Amino acid sequence: MSVANTPCAIATYSPAYTIVPTYECFNRCTYCNFRTDPGKSPWMTLSAAENILKRLQKEKVCEILILSGEVHPHSSRRQAWFQRIYDLCKLVLALGFLPHTNAGPLSFAEMQQLKSVNVSMGLMLEQLTPKLLETVHRHAPSKLPELRLQQLEWAGELQIPFTTGLLLGIGESANDWRETLQAISNLHQRYHHIQEVILQPHSPGNQQTFDALAFDPHKLPEVIAKARQILPPDITIQIPPNLVKDERWLLSCIETGARDLGGIGPKDEVNPDYPHLQEQELREILQPAGWQLVPRLPVYPQFDSWLSEELQTVVRRWRNFVFA
């Protein structure tokens, strides 16, 4: 309940499940705990996905995050890889869920095709500073800053509601944050297509070779404040609650301007060593501080009109049901 001078403050999350078309990836970001070597992981089959999705129909899940390792754009296997992702998106939709794909950088034609089977898409900028190409991204051609910026531009041209963000604590400076945030802001001013910016603290896992501590969560509010200054107000700031362990720091992130906790599901595929608190536990942290936790769809309402009629029909069904 809200009373006259204490308006109900809202933080959102997306009830989600992650499907991984493949863990194989030709990049070797040294902070990655997700990838396997090219050819070393089976691809998710449509029938395996169907089994998972049918089980999820009985649960409170709306978003299916399709998160993938990458097959090289010049590989003879690229087309089959792309087709599998496309087919998985179609299946997700046919079973009534809303797909959001982040499969790394795509060609313009690939992005255009995925638009027709996704309600939104995403790609992290990570950090734009080229100095990371000599360190964590030395063996990650997909992390070329120009390439990633171009993805955001194409998403804008194609009118794809888009999620991007910064990976924090991978060797960048505070000034690098500002430049990356400014670049997102500039692109958004041209295309008005960025729905949210994720501020993702680097969190060490079992597999990575990058030998650095986790991004200090005490510094997150400072980054959030800076982001809130630079980004236009219609872009929501998202933080992953499983990577901000301390309850007080999670609350101070929200108080500083983060308003979304991202996709929450049984497993964080990117950071498998950091289990998510479930909805009820999060509520118990937020409610005493005056924050109401509200589920949302993976597409924000202001973008519904960018979607095909077919997609809008599925989205409408979800908007009428429970969700804001």
Ligand SMILES: O=c1nc2n(C[C@H](O)[C@H](O)[C@H](O)CO)c3cc(O)ccc3cc-2c(=O)[nH]1
């Ligand atoms: O569970 C996760 N979800 C991740 N998500 C999911 C994200 O929270 C939701 O899909 C969006 O908020 C849309 O609802 C990402 C989505 C992107 O477009 C780009 C990067 C990420 C990163 C993660 C992640 O590390 N872990």
Ligand SMILES: C[C@H]1O[C@@H](n2cnc3c(N)ncnc32)[C@H](O)[C@@H]1O
């Ligand atoms: C899907 C997104 O997950 C993020 N990502 C990859 N590895 C890590 C890690 N160790 N800690 C936090 N985030 C990570 C990157 O920003 C990538 O783009």
Ligand code: MET
């Ligand atoms: C675990 S990362 C998954 C998405 C993609 N490979 C990227 O890094 O952008």
Ligand code: SF4
């Ligand atoms: S972070 Fe993404 S691009 Fe980098 S190695 Fe992992 S899966 Fe590949």
